[in-house]
Amino acid sequence: MARLLEHDALRILSEHGVTVPDFAVVGSAEEAAAATTRFGGVSVIKALVPSGGRGRAGAVRVARSANEARTIAADLLGREVLGFQVDRVMVIRLIEAEWEVFVAFEADEVDGMPSLVASALGGIDLSEVRERDPSTLIRRKLERATGMPDYLAREVAEDLGFGATESSAFVPVLRAMYDTFVSCEGTLLEINPLMVTADRSIVVPTAVLVIDELSLNRHPKLHELLDPEATNAGRVRTVLERAMLAIDRRHGGPPLWFVEHDGDVALIVSGAGARNYALDVLHRANKKPAAILDVGRGQLLNKVREATAAVAARPGLRGIAACGEIDDFAPVDVQVGAFLQGLVDAGVDPSKTPVMMRFDGARIAEARAIAGGLPDVEFYDAETPLEIAIGRLVARAEAA
Amino acid sequence: MSILIDAQTRVLVQGATTREARTYVAYMRAYGANVVAAVANGHGGEQIDGVKVYESVRGALREQPATFSVIFSLGGLARDAALEAIGHDIAALAILATDMPYHDAAFVLERAGARGIRVFGPGTSGLISPGKAKLGLIGGQQPGLIFRPGPVGIVSRSGGIACEIARTLTMRDLGQSTVVCLGDEAPIGTMFAPVLEAFENDPQTAAIVLFGQGGTGDEETVARAVATGLLRKPIVALISGDAIQPASASKKRARLREAGVSVVDAIGDVAAALEGTITEGRVAAHT
Numbered sequence: 001m002a003r004l005l006e007h008d009a010l011r012i013l014s015e016h017g018v019t020v021p022d023f024a025v026v027g028s029a030e031e032a033a034a035a036t037t038r039f040g041g042v043s044v045i046k047a048l049v050p051s052g053g054r055g056r057a058g059a060v061r062v063a064r065s066a067n068e069a070r071t072i073a074a075d076l077l078g079r080e081v082l083g084f085q086v087d088r089v090m091v092i093r094l095i096e097a098e099w100e101v102f103v104a105f106e107a108d109e110v111d112g113m114p115s116l117v118a119s120a121l122g123g124i125d126l127s128e129v130r131e132r133d134p135s136t137l138i139r140r141k142l143e144r145a146t147g148m149p150d151y152l153a154r155e156v157a158e159d160l161g162f163g164a165t166e167s168s169a170f171v172p173v174l175r176a177m178y179d180t181f182v183s184c185e186g187t188l189l190e191i192n193p194l195m196v197t198a199d200r201s202i203v204v205p206t207a208v209l210v211i212d213e214l215s216l217n218r219h220p221k222l223h224e225l226l227d228p229e230a231t232n233a234g235r236v237r238t239v240l241e242r243a244m245l246a247i248d249r250r251h252g253g254p255p256l257w258f259v260e261h262d263g264d265v266a267l268i269v270s271g272a273g274a275r276n277y278a279l280d281v282l283h284r285a286n287k288k289p290a291a292i293l294d295v296g297r298g299q300l301l302n303k304v305r306e307a308t309a310a311v312a313a314r315p316g317l318r319g320i321a322a323c324g325e326i327d328d329f330a331p332v333d334v335q336v337g338a339f340l341q342g343l344v345d346a347g348v349d350p351s352k353t354p355v356m357m358r359f360d361g362a363r364i365a366e367a368r369a370i371a372g373g374l375p376d377v378e379f380y381d382a383e384t385p386l387e388i389a390i391g392r393l394v395a396r397a398e399a400a
Numbered sequence: 401m402s403i404l405i406d407a408q409t410r411v412l413v414q415g416a417t418t419r420e421a422r423t424y425v426a427y428m429r430a431y432g433a434n435v436v437a438a439v440a441n442g443h444g445g446e447q448i449d450g451v452k453v454y455e456s457v458r459g460a461l462r463e464q465p466a467t468f469s470v471i472f473s474l475g476g477l478a479r480d481a482a483l484e485a486i487g488h489d490i491a492a493l494a495i496l497a498t499d500m501p502y503h504d505a506a507f508v509l510e511r512a513g514a515r516g517i518r519v520f521g522p523g524t525s526g527l528i529s530p531g532k533a534k535l536g537l538i539g540g541q542q543p544g545l546i547f548r549p550g551p552v553g554i555v556s557r558s559g560g561i562a563c564e565i566a567r568t569l570t571m572r573d574l575g576q577s578t579v580v581c582l583g584d585e586a587p588i589g590t591m592f593a594p595v596l597e598a599f600e601n602d603p604q605t606a607a608i609v610l611f612g613q614g615g616t617g618d619e620e621t622v623a624r625a626v627a628t629g630l631l632r633k634p635i636v637a638l639i640s641g642d643a644i645q646p647a648s649a650s651k652k653r654a655r656l657r658e659a660g661v662s663v664v665d666a667i668g669d670v671a672a673a674l675e676g677t678i679t680e681g682r683v684a685a686h687t
Contacts (some may be wrong), residue, residue, distance in 0.1 A: 111587055111591065113587050182503065213499040273562075298419070386564060
């Protein structure tokens with residue numbers, strides 16, 4: 001999922017007719033001071049990084065004067081915030097709200113269909129509310145056939161406690177948000193807070209817009225704004241993650257799924273079910289993964305080899321598990337050969353870094369023989385359940 | 401009996417010229433699936449494993465009525481293929497694509513729902529009624545190594561884990577009535593409840609295995625159906641997600657347990673939990 005920088009999200013909303021405050025995107029403290037002067041001497045200054053949690057990280061601050069703006073911008077620019085280098089800050093005119101609410105369009109948490117979520121408590125942390133008291137959230141399912149009908153917007157306004165004047169202002173805003181969410185193929189559009197001002201108009205001073213990466217090839221303008229290489233799983237892409245992306249691009253074929261963590265066991269799997277199940281097994285054994293590589297199904301063998309080598313060469317590994325999903329029982333000797341070559345390329349010595357492979361399918365005997373080409377590789381077929389095979393690797397990793 | 405598919409089910413294949421389709425249509429047919437026609441734009445008149453290829457679903461249906469379409473079309477192409485099948489009221493679809501864009505999937509599922517059409521996936525590995533027929537990828541070239549006919553129904557978010565479970569059951573002589581893969585990621589069309597209801601009404605199925613995961617899914621609905629007596633056959637459930645969504649996974653387990661479902665923690669524990677409930681293909685608790 002690719003998250004737009006906030007100024008892009010606000011600009012897109014504004015193009016759809018939502019009122020957003022004046023803002024400027026600047027790369028120097030002087031420009032921040034000048035923009036603050038233009039906005040009446042008071043502004044909010046935000047580090048432009050594609051991540052949540054900026055407030056808590058001290059990267060969203062109010063400037064009560066041009067001087068203060070200069071100091072804040074000078075402090076933020078060039079700093080690292082949530083792992084991202086801050087090259088630019090956004091300076092926004094400060095809006096005084098009479099009332100703040102929360103509004104988002106997102107995938108429903110049960111069936112994944114598009115939903116509107118709202119709360120009368122602006123500024124809430126949605127994940128916390130979901131854990132603690134989900135009943136306070138207003139949730140409405142959306143249908144493409146009806147879009148965002150005005151009556152539904154008025155009902156939500158009523159649920160939020162808005163009066164007639166606020167409701168009339170709210171309806172077109174919600175319609176514009178829905179249009180933005182659908183036309184950009186967003187997976188999340190979150191406004192927190194959405195503000196009602198003293199003159200009873202609605203202003204959107206902040207926005208999170210996350211775009212579905214699977215749809216990006218048909219949104220060239222959004223693709224230009226996003227830097228999918230910069231982030232992975234909502235944070236800065238690590239060096240190894242960037243290397244894996246390069247391997248993926250060079251070979252083509254089905255995309256790799258790869259995330260690096262700070263544990264010490266590398267998991268190489270095929271398929272999301274086995275991936276999540278294997279993670280659970282590690283979790284219960286109080287082990288953390290160092291990296292999870294899901295090669296998917298029908299992957300190119302040279303890519304498997306190179307990706308395996310990249311993972312296996314990661315420093316600090318105490319164990320490596322390669323588990324093919326058994327669901328298609330395709331000839332496994334060539335798959336096992338590709339994994340094994342990757343391990344050899346990376347110079348893995350299984351007597352020092354334990355290696356476990358678990359595969360099954362046609363030509364399993366040949367696969368077992370190939371795995372034997374690297375001494376001390378522990379090899380299982382499907383007779384041994386996944387959790388037991390991984391459990392044994394964990395035990396050996398602990399002992400190593 | 402079995403549920404949803406058997407050797408008589410008339411199957412259409414869409415996106416029939418993708419690499420996967422060319423491989424798996426042959427595997428499906430070799431296992432007994434009654435594939436009556438294929439559709440691939442620009443390939444009308446060709447043959448895929450002896451099956452005639454048509455330019456359109458309409459053209460295929462004129463000559464070969466079908467009630468189930470397996471859609472191999474990938475990514476952004478899956479939407480139109482699914483809408484075409486829905487537009488011609490094919491009763492059930494399996495969308496195999498794991499890379500279908502979110503809004504495409506949501507739109508297709510909404511349209512299918514409005515027309516009363518059952519959709520598996522997107523992202524399903526398929527369905528198999530052992531000894532009768534298989535649709536999609538599940539079981540690959542040699543499903544007989546993993547599955548055998550018997551009394552256990554399996555419904556799973558993951559194709560890979562469904563196979564892992566089936567394999568452990570088959571090794572202990574517990575065959576399967578039908579194995580249904582729903583898809584890993586939301587949104588998906590069919591969730592657990594309607595599949596469990598079909599198993600409940602299937603005379604061959606004596607007990608059911610459910611593999612769910614934290615986050616999305618209707619395990620809570622299942623728990624209610626069990627608690628209120630709508631589902632009476634024994635169910636063994638395995639829910640993953642401790643590493644990624646622990647709160648949701650443990651909540652689902654708790655709801656299912658409260659309702660009387662046997663919840664296990666590992667694939668290797670499923671067979672033992674089932675064995676107590678099944679005697680010679682019948683349900684111990686109901687005899």
